[in-house]
Amino acid sequence: MENIVPNPNPNPKESVPSAIQCPMLMSMSYTLWAMRMRVLMRIHKVWKTIKPGSTDPNKNDIAIGLIFQSVPEVLILQVGVQDSPKRIFDATQASHLGADRVKEVRLQTLMSEFERIKMNESDKIDDFAGKLSELASKSISLGQTIEEPKLVKKFINSLPRSKFIHIIASLEQVLDLKTTSYEDIVGRLKAYEERILEKENHGDTQSKLLYANSDQQSFSSSRGRRRGIGGRGNRGRGIGGGSN
Incomplete structure (x- = not known):
């Protein structure tokens, strides 16, 4: 019968799985x-x-x-x-x-700024979108990620209603803002802004042409009246001279 040799170490040290790594x-x-x-x-x-x-x-x-x-x-x-x-x-x-x-205080300050920021009437879509992206990047560096749906919602709610109310209503009807990417929303608003600017510039051009034509007509009419008055005066002086 084979002798059974007892294990000298009944509680051998368990090996640590190789997948476990030290956190940096x-x-x-x-x-x-x-x-x-x-x-x-x-x-x-x-x-x-x-x-x-x-x-x-x-x-x-x-x-x-x-x-x-x-x-x-x-x-x-x-x-x-x-x-x-x-x-x-x-x-x-x-x-x-x-x-x-210190990092926590900075993050709180950053998130307060994120909540307060609004787009001014004079701002461009590109500029304001860049401001929000910068705040989101700073937040990540401080250990907190601003989820994309929250970023999209903040962008939409920060736009001037007087200028973008129609496109905002359309986007909310046709898109699921919870799944729409930030880049997609910014791109759509930029295209809308460019159409507004094009329309405004076209309207300004038409107004300038109408004003120029009106001014030219007024100038011509005034010049014609001055010529008529001057002609009658010359003729009057001629008659008077002949009778003297």
Whole structure:
């Protein structure tokens, strides 16, 4: 009968799936990074080195290695002098929570500006669309994406009603604004604006021609009257001269 050799290590260390990667702090907010790091360290069985802290040198080394893989080099130089993963983690938190608060304030200011902005009568569609796109890009850089339906709705509601009421009503009837792209709406409004400008320019040209013709007729009529008055006066003076 074959002897059964007992396993000397009844609880072998489980291998970590290769799909698990360390989250990089530079590409996300500290809060999101900390949440992902907590999960990662639990998977590696070293979260207790952070909360509450540990004196196990092996686990501390694993935790420090995970943190150093998850932060940019410049931050490693700042926090790497700490002698435990708990202190390194706390130093990372202290250096980034302040930056996150500043980012949050900037985002609130940006969103307030987004809610208040309106298109002026003198603005062009292209210019106003560019302003909204710029605000949307800044919002993304601060960690919040303005969804396209919200951007489309904001654009439509910000247009001067006196100038665009007819095209707005038409678009709301024929399009589903929840699925229409921002570029499509901007393109349609630009085409409408160009037709308005063309019509206004054509009307101005017609008005100028009518004014010029009217002015020319007035000038000719006035000149004719002056000639008639002058002719009668000359004839009168001639008769008078003959009788003298």
